[in-house]
Amino acid sequence: MSSLGFSSGPASSGLQSHRIALLFNANKVYDREIVAGIGAYLGSTRAAWELFMEEDFRCRPENMAGWQGDGIIADFDDPDIATALTGIQCPVVAVGSSYADPAHYPAGIPYVATDNRQLVRCAFEHLMGAGLPRFAMYSTPPTPRNRWAQEREQAFNELLAETGAEGSLFRGSTTEAQSWQGAQQQLIDWLQQLPKPIGIIAVNDARARHILQACLSAEIPVPEAVAIIGIDNDPLTRTLSRIPLSSVIQGTDQMGRTAAHLLHRLLRGGREHAAPVLVAPSGIHVAASSQHRPLSNPYVMRARHYIRQYAAQGIKAEQVVDHLGIARSTLDAYFRKELGYTVHDEIMHTKLGRAQDLLRDGQLSCSRIAVQCGFTSLQYMHAVFRRELGCTPREYQQNLREERVASN
Incomplete structure (x- = not known):
């Protein structure tokens, strides 16, 4: 004690x-x-x-x-x-x-x-604002210790009734080592049968991470086919996920x-x-998992899903086209038609966004961030920030601090 x-x-x-x-x-x-x-x-x-x-x-x-x-x-x-x-x-x-x-x-x-109702409403309206036409909730089996999850389920069902939106609820299994593989397969089966695109609210970040892992295993593009948002804004969960997780920040x-x-x-x-x-809730930590953008080309969807997973490992455009089994010129043409830029640009945007998130957290040095985001050197990250944002990483961080002070 x-x-x-x-x-x-x-x-x-x-x-x-x-x-x-x-x-x-x-x-x-x-x-x-x-x-x-x-x-x-x-x-x-x-x-x-x-x-x-x-x-x-x-x-x-x-x-x-x-x-x-x-x-x-x-x-x-x-x-x-x-x-x-x-x-x-x-x-x-x-x-x-x-x-x-x-x-x-x-x-x-x-x-x-x-306020469970406001937590779920915040997540629901975020996904609705991304243009998603249907929604689901991934909950947990009811027990006396998770009545909060049951309250969030009820709030979700009330929002479906209020908006007239399509919805689905799945509770899955409890998290236990001996049944983990079977539980993940059940989750994959549920995800595969859902109509796409769809936005999924997880009752907490732990369940959101389960969805991310299942989508990666089943090669379901996130967030193009499945957009995900959790509740808790748990920094540990963020570090365990290849695709950065959006989450509602509790007050x-x-x-x-x-x-x-x-x-x-x-x-x-x-x-x-x-x-x-x-x-x-005090807001939403918005990250890649819920930043849905309607796309029609399946190659672009699959490419972006692959890039989100591996951009920080320093992949090149050639590795993306090899994964998809398509010519680079063809994929670049698809990207330009859908998004107005190339595969290389998508990789760079993903690295840059990850670096901005880490600078916002303020826990790592710029040199460490460069390594974690897949830049070949700190100098190269500086050059990308200068070209894309008109400032250095340190200046970007200082601007964020000044904005926080001004807002308070």
Whole structure:
């Protein structure tokens, strides 16, 4: 067990210190970002909290039987946590999924929820805006621990009824090592029988990654035939996918801040917030997986699908035409007719877009980005940025920082 303090405590500030337990599985990106939002709230206030979390960041509600602290913020999407905290005497603030039926919220506990309807609507409208005529959702088999997925299914079905759009729902199988191959084959079979083009909303990024892998195995072009968007904006999932994944960004930071504010108010003698607080998504991380563009030529679709997978490995146009079994002049003619540029240009645009994404993340050096995006050298990447964008990679990054500052 460990205590993580975000404030200087009563000895230096003269403020009353409170012992607060955070019951989250901080090995999950969703929980971890909520915890970060709690920390951000504490860093912006004079609250003096001593924070408890399990040593390995996995919540073990059975350890709370002897808890004698002053307050708790907990993930109520885990039914074991909700059960363990029944009747506990200190103030509790719950964080979790939103529900269409108000009776599903815990009684008498302040509740901060991710707005499932808005998450799904955000993804749906993004795909609809790309001109896709039909939609599907890839969910997960229902269990007491994933009621959030069932809520997202319901929101998806309501949007289909509201818009009159064609739709399909597939839950697949649970993710287990011994059944993984069969589960992926089931997913491929479902994807192959869907009418194309189609936009698919995955209930989270893990399920979105399954779709990407299945499409790559079955050589289904993404996003020309199947456009994909997940929910969570999990950076780990992005690094595991050859084709960059679009994802709805949950308002986790705001959820953490709001939960901390509600508990802070209770500790100071304030009244409980009666109605659940619903937090809308904060936007979409748009990437190649959902950037659908209607195309009619199957060779162009297959070529772009191949390029998205291997552009960062430094492929040339010759490797693309060899893969398709077609003359380069013929493929270039198809590209010019459909897109107004050549196969070589498509490879370069893909590398450039990947480099822009990495510069936006700001985690890697320019030289490392050049290698990861398939440029032969840093100097060549500089030349491409100058030619296509009129600036160097560093200038591009600086412009992004200035835009963020201006927008705030």
